[in-house]
Amino acid sequence: MYAPMAVFGLTAFFLYQYFSLDNTETAFRDNIVPELIGFCLEGFFWIGLLSYFQKTREMQRKNELWLSLRGSLRSFLSYLDIGFLEDNAEPITSVALENDPTIITQLIEKLEKQALDLESLTLIKKNCMYSLPLVRDLVPVAAQLSASHMRWWIAISDDMRRVGHANDRESIEKHVMLLLKNIQEFDVMSY
Numbered sequence: 126m127y128a129p130m131a132v133f134g135l136t137a138f139f140l141y142q143y144f145s146l147d148n149t150e151t152a153f154r155d156n157i158v159p160e161l162i163g164f165c166l167e168g169f170f171w172i173g174l175l176s177y178f179q180k181t182r183e184m185q186r187k188n189e190l191w192l193s194l195r196g197s198l199r200s201f202l203s204y205l206d207i208g209f210l211e212d213n214a215e216p217i218t219s220v221a222l223e224n225d226p227t228i229i230t231q232l233i234e235k236l237e238k239q240a241l242d243l244e245s246l247t248l249i250k251k252n253c254m255y256s257l258p259l260v261r262d263l264v265p266v267a268a269q270l271s272a273s274h275m276r277w278w279i280a281i282s283d284d285m286r287r288v289g290h291a292n293d294r295e296s297i298e299k300h301v302m303l304l305l306k307n308i309q310e311f312d313v314m315s316y
Contacts, residue, residue: 137165190266194278196223197259198308201285202232204252205301208245209235226312233305236298246297254289257282277311 202222209232210216221228241249260282267278284304291297 134165134169137162137169187270190270192223194263194267194270194274195312197256197263198281199223201249201252201256201304202228204245204248205232205236205241205305208241208249209239226309229305229309229312233302233309236302236305240294240298243294246294249301250289250291250297253285257285257289260285271314273314274311277307277314280307281311 199219199222203216203219206217206222206228217228260278264275264278264282268275281304284300284307287300288297288304291300
């Protein structure tokens with residue numbers, strides 16, 4: 126993007142400088158030089174404008190990929206949130222579970238302060254087993270964001286597998302905590 130813009134911009138600048146210093150009136154200078162300078166300036170602005178639109182679309186696409194990855198974790202996060210609900214409290218909305226990285230921090234803090242009941246642990250374990258094939262299938266989507274995203278997504282899927290195969294409260298809670306921390310690391314990376 127910057128190389129063609131630099132070529133067009135510098136060419137226009139040098140043409141202007143070279144021919145503006147020459148005070149002789151010639152037909153070439155009067156007819157061609159303004160056209161060449163105009164062409165170079167148009168190229169400079171068109172390349173810049175088109176590059177801006179391309180970068181904007183690429184960022185939108187990466188944001189949609191990130192949202193699809195986070196959306197696949199919504200049911201796990203929802204079951205975890207419901208496990209911590211107090212009487213007469215409202216669960217976190219689906220949109221917040223998918224979009225808001227601060228929710229993960231809140232869930233980590235809640236998991237550190239209080240233990241989940243057995244019913245919630247069982248539901249989380251079943252959900253991890255059920256969601257694991259989908260999460261594994263999304264590894265190529267994470268790879269489209271970056272290699273680092275892919276590595277964290279593989280760690281997330283591995284922790285989901287561990288939660289699904291855990292047999293006691295301590296190991297389930299340990300792997301749920303690791304899963305939440307890996308999701309948090311995944312969210313921290315920019316795309």
